[in-house]
Amino acid sequence: MANTIFLTEQEAERIRKTVKERSKKCSEQTGHEREPRDKTAAHQQATGAALMADMGGVPDPDMTQTKGRGDTIPVVAVGQPYPPCAVSLEDLQPMKFADLRMETHHRGRKLTVKRLSPVVTLVARSWTMVQDEKEEEAERLEICLHKSKHNEDILESAKFFIIKEPYFTLTDQGEATLRVDHPSDLIICQEEAHGTIPGDDAAAAEKLATRYKAQGNTALKQQDLPLAHAKYTEGLKIAEQDVLGNPNPDLARDISRNRAYVNLLLNQLDEVVTDARASFTSRDDQRSKELDSKAYYRAGSAAYNQGRYQEAKRFFEEQQKLTPDDKDAKTQIKKVASRLRERETGTYDLVKIRSGLSRARPRIDAASFIKNTEIRDSPGRGRGLYATRSITAGEIVMCEKAFCVVWSHESEALTAMTYDVRDDKIRVSPVGLSKSIVQKLLSNPSQVESVMHLFGDYQGDGRNVSATEDGAVVDVFRVHDIMSRNAFGPGDQYEDEGARNASTGLWIHAAYINHSCIANAKKEYIGDLMILRATRSIKSGEEIFHSYDESKDYDARQTALMTTWGFQCSCALCTAETEDGQAIRDKRMELVGEADAFIEKTPWAGAKRLAIRKAQRLAQSIEDTYDGERYRELPRTAGERIQEWLAKASPRK
Structure with a gap:
């Protein structure tokens, strides 16, 4: 019973009423002109709210009371999706506060704002007051759910922001607000602009780029990785300019090499490879070889962490050619060989893998083995997973590393009650997993397509743009629906797990396995490695099934399948x-x-x-x-x- 969340009928009705009343008010005000705010009052409102939130003096409006343990849990409304901006900033037209209209997505426009007040940080959202570029008017700005990046609140990370295609709407309490649901719709701006470089002064440009590099190095030493990345980025913009036809390529290479290291620490793995390639000197002197060796190691590590083992092998081999005595290169090449063997044969040292697991290291270092399966159309079920060869009972069908997993003991674990206006149902949802998936996709746009190809109730606007010149584009509503239909729990492997902090993960290839109560395969987990074994002989070309819910109670099983996965089972x-x-x-x-x-x-x-x-x-x-x-x-x-x-x-x- 400790793992069950109870919601009173009164709380359930309050949640429904709040969402429906907001929707009605928004509909009634669609297109209405914005009412100006008093700047002083706006600042005082946010400052007071931030102070009270920090002190715990005011109830969080997003939280709802639950029965049993007497505590609260956040509530998130879902089922009212809209697509993210899929256009670059340079293709958007600027707008002013006076142009804002209620309950409107201002497509094709952008709004530049400056933070005016402290940030009010709540469990499911953060908000602050912002002012326009001329500092004449104020408005409320909030980010919902996906409100942090690299463990830092986005609104607290800078003073200046550009909102792409601003959405002006109402809060649940009826207050006007600029609302950001998609993190890719909010561009963080650096306060110190590099546009002051004399256009004909190469020495000044080099001096400024060198200063940014030094600031980046200082931030890196202080482990302020986002700041280090920002400073290196600013330095690169200048160092790569061809001022008077006399650029400094070595300075640009040095900054790219440093940023590659920061990107590796930030798990921005796509950028690591790009930066590492940009830093290669390709010169034969010993110092250049050592620098290129570092870059190859960083590129190889990024490819390895993304499961691109052949690419990683090539990078590490190039590193070894440049610095034959480098022990790191030898170690990594040996690890790559193990991963390639696992991927090809499905042979794992499971005893060693189990012995290496702990709360501090819950994710394993192993490759996915999926070559015995393929994705095909499944009549009446959309797509499914099929065997490409005959598999005997007890044999491993496939093993897959999780694309993303959040363990119960980690700070990212967050459970919420979601009210879906599409079917009027309130569900318990692991929104912490959704947040983690979104952050991983924002950091690595190359992986967006594989996740978005999975089934979800909301299909987006059909444009499927995964990146612009401003970075990754991630539709958080699609991610939520995909997670809701495809995520699984790897079990309580590290204790302290309950309904409020359940471990959950997304396995992309395994997500294509359809359900049957008469399954021919059964899954188990070692850390974040899902192992699927055949429970009976499976013929080549036969569809693979496992059971999403193993309850012996037919009615309970059907209810769970419909509530969580959205279908009714009609197996034999x-x-x-x-x-x-x-x-x-x-x-x-x-x-x-x-x-x-x-x-x-x-x-x-x-x-x-x-x-x-x-x-x-x-x-x-x-x-x-x-x-x-x-x-x-x-x-x-x-x-x-x-x-x-x-x-x-x-x-x-």
């Missing part, structure tokens, strides 16, 4: 149980309850004959609820536990 077992009728199913589950209670209080070891006879009667009573003809070739799952008890308790002959 479910068809037979449907034909049984409600009375038979209820009788069967009543007997299962008796059998489970018996098992809990009666150890099989040393069981007396009287106990064994009682177990036999229970097992037979459960068996009698099954129609012999209808279940001739179907599993009779309700009696499995009591049958297992009997197999252990009965005297061996």
Whole structure:
């Protein structure tokens, strides 16, 4: 019961009412002109709210009371999606506060703002007051859910922002606000502009770029990685300019090499390879070889971390050519060889992998083995996973490293109640996983397509733009729906897991496996490695199934499948149980309850004959609820536990 979140009927109704009333107010005000704010009052409002939020003095409006443990949990409304801006800043037209219209997505426009007040940081959103470029007017700006980057609140990370295609709407409390749902719609601006370089002064340009490089180095030493990245980026913009036809390529290479290292630490792996390539000198002197060796190592590490092992191998081999005595290159080449072997053969040292797991290191270093499977159309189910060769019972079908996983003990773990206006249902949702997936995609645009190709209820606007000149474009609403239909829990491997902080992850290839209550494969987890084994022989070309929900209760199972994954199962077992009728199913589950209670209080070891006879009667009573003809070739799952008890308790002959 500790792992269950209870919501009172009053709270559920309050959530529905709040969302519906906001929607109605927004609809009524669509297109209305913005009402100006008083700057002083706006500043005071945000300052007071920020102080009270830090002190815990004012209830978070996003939180709702739950029963059982008496605490609260955030509420997020879903099902009202809109696409992110898919246009570069240079192609957007500037606008002013006076141009804002209520409940409007200002397509084709951009709005430059400066933070006016402290940031109010809440669980599911952050907000602040901002002013226009002329510092004449003020307005509220909020970021919903996806409000941090590299563990720093986005609104606190800078003073200046550009909002792409601003969405002007109302809060749940009826206050006007600029609302940002897609992080890619908010561009962070550096306060110190590099546009002051004398256009004909190469020495001044080089001096300024060198200063940015030094500032980046200082920030790196202080482990302020976002700031180091920003300073290196500014320095590169200048160092790469051809001032009077006399650029300083070595300075640009040095900054690119340094930024590659910072990007590696920030897990911005796409940029690592780009920066490393830009830093190559290709010269034969020893110092240049050592510098290029560093760049190759960083590029190889990035490719390795993205599972691009052949590419990583080439980078590390080039590193070794330049610095043959480098131990890091030798170590990495050996690791790559192990990953390639795992990927090709599906052979893993599972004992070693298990022994290396801990709360501090919950993710394993292993490759995905998927070559025995392929994605194909599945009649009536969309797409599915099929065997490319015959697989025997007990054999590994596939192993896959999680694309993204959030463990229960990690700070990223966040559970929310989501109210979906599309079906009027309130669900428990691991929104912390959604946030982590979005952050990973923002850092690595090359991976956007593979995630967005998965099934989700919301399909977006069909443009499927994954990046512009401003960076990655990620539709957070699509990510939420994809996560909701495709994520799984790897189990409580590191303890302290409950409904409020359940471990969840996304395995992209495994997401194509369809459900059946009569599965031919079963999954298990070692860390973030999903291992799928055949439970019976699978023929080449046969579709692979595993069970999304293994409840013995037909009604509970169907409810869970519909609520979480959005479908009703019609496999042969479910068809037979449907034909049984409600009375038979209820009788069967009543007997299962008796059998489970018996098992809990009666150890099989040393069981007396009287106990064994009682177990036999229970097992037979459960068996009698099954129609012999209808279940001739179907599993009779309700009696499995009591049958297992009997197999252990009965005297061996």
